[in-house]
Amino acid sequence: xxxxxxxxxxxxxxxxxxxxxxxxxxxxxxxxxxxxxxxxxxxxxxxxxxxxxxxxxxxxxxxxxxxxxxxxxxxxxxxxxxxxxxxxxxxxxxxxxxxxxxxxxxxxxxxxxxxxxxxxxxxxxxxxxxxxxxxxxx
Amino acid sequence: xxxxxxxxxxxxxxxxxxxxxxxxxxxxxxxxxxxxxxxxxxxxxxxxxxxxxxxxxxxxxxxxxxxxxxxxxxxxxxxxxxxxxxxxxxxxxxxxxxxxxxxxxxxxxxxxxxxxxxxxxxxxxxxxxxxxxxxxxx
DNA sequence: GGTTGTTTTTTGATTGATTCAAGTTTATGA
DNA sequence: TCATAAACTTGAATCAATCAAAAAACAACC
Numbered sequence: 001x002x003x004x005x006x007x008x009x010x011x012x013x014x015x016x017x018x019x020x021x022x023x024x025x026x027x028x029x030x031x032x033x034x035x036x037x038x039x040x041x042x043x044x045x046x047x048x049x050x051x052x053x054x055x056x057x058x059x060x061x062x063x064x065x066x067x068x069x070x071x072x073x074x075x076x077x078x079x080x081x082x083x084x085x086x087x088x089x090x091x092x093x094x095x096x097x098x099x100x101x102x103x104x105x106x107x108x109x110x111x112x113x114x115x116x117x118x119x120x121x122x123x124x125x126x127x128x129x130x131x132x133x134x135x136x137x138x
Numbered sequence: 139x140x141x142x143x144x145x146x147x148x149x150x151x152x153x154x155x156x157x158x159x160x161x162x163x164x165x166x167x168x169x170x171x172x173x174x175x176x177x178x179x180x181x182x183x184x185x186x187x188x189x190x191x192x193x194x195x196x197x198x199x200x201x202x203x204x205x206x207x208x209x210x211x212x213x214x215x216x217x218x219x220x221x222x223x224x225x226x227x228x229x230x231x232x233x234x235x236x237x238x239x240x241x242x243x244x245x246x247x248x249x250x251x252x253x254x255x256x257x258x259x260x261x262x263x264x265x266x267x268x269x270x271x272x273x274x275x276x
Numbered sequence: 277g278g279t280t281g282t283t284t285t286t287t288g289a290t291t292g293a294t295t296c297a298a299g300t301t302t303a304t305g306a
Numbered sequence: 307t308c309a310t311a312a313a314c315t316t317g318a319a320t321c322a323a324t325c326a327a328a329a330a331a332c333a334a335c336c
Contacts, residue, residue: 017331017332019283019331021284021285022284037322038322050286051285052285052286054287054288054324054325055284055285057322057323058284059284059285062284071213072213073211073213073214075209075210076211078321078322079322079323092257092261094259101259103256118268119230119239119241119272119273120272121230121232121239121268121270121271121272122270122271123268124269124270124271125268125269126266126268127266128265128266129264129265129267130259130261130263130264131261131263131264132260132261133262134257134258134259135257135258154312155303155312156304157312157313157314160313174293175293175294176293189314190315190316192294192295192296192314192315193313195293195295200313216292216294217293
């Protein structure tokens with residue numbers, strides 16, 4: 001788990017100002033992968049006090065735009081965030097309880113990126129979501 | 139494009155009652171692949187008159203549960219529906235304008251279905267979304 | 277160290293897709 | 307034709323997310 005100064009360096013390296021809400025949110029995302037916005041708000045408020053929900057929304061958007069975190073939105077779920085970026089992994093989602101786990105790519109570095117017929121689209125990312133049941137839901 | 143009686147047979151074969159709203163919605167989804175709920179409501183109202191938005195929501199859910207249509211929700215988009223089911227195709231989405239096109243699977247019949255580490259999940263579907271830019275958005 | 281201009285946060289309201297609830301109508305099978 | 311469960315209508319509610327304006331904090335320069 002990165003230290004506070006690690007996080008500060010990360011934020012600074014993305015040309016973003018270093019503020020306590022940003023460090024708190026980034027830390028929360030590191031500590032709670034796949035947490036939704038509401039959960040992140042609660043974690044941040046517990047760990048360091050009052051923050052407006054609007055600030056958390058803004059910070060999440062700023063960090064996402066800067067590429068420090070990644071936003072995922074499986075069907076039927078609200079937005080969730082994770083700190084693993086740029087390593088080309090995917091997700092498996094439980095149809096029953098919504099649990100999410102990371103899955104390394106099965107096919108290599110850029111799976112399925114060569115679509116058989118792209119209709120003239122220029123593709124830069126292939127997002128894969130596996131659907132199934134988690135161990136706890138049988 | 140299927141005829142009305144084709145659609146009636148489809149609905150009946152799924153053990154659903156045949157009603158005008160259902161036929162109208164199913165027809166609209168066949169004619170407008172990847173349309174969102176609002177667009178479907180408008181098409182249905184043009185083609186056969188007043189229907190409550192609630193009825194369209196209900197019908198879309200019933201048809202989806204019956205497997206006659208499929209619901210897709212790329213990040214940042216509202217729910218969209220299509221009538222191509224059970225043929226294992228995927229989608230490419232334009233980051234700029236949101237346009238969606240069908241893409242046949244690159245890897246074979248069940249692409250990427252064998253995740254390298256499934257964390258004990260039992261996986262039954264792999265959903266792939268390609269992100270890029272459509273020809274119109276450069 | 278103070279000042280200025282920009283960025284960030286707060287506060288409070290608003291949006292908009294989707295769902296809930298209760299009452300009425302309709303389709304289907306006997 | 308009738309009975310009954312399913313489907314539809316009307317109207318309200320929910321809730322994640324966004325918008326807007328004012329206040330605060332920060333960075334850089336004098």
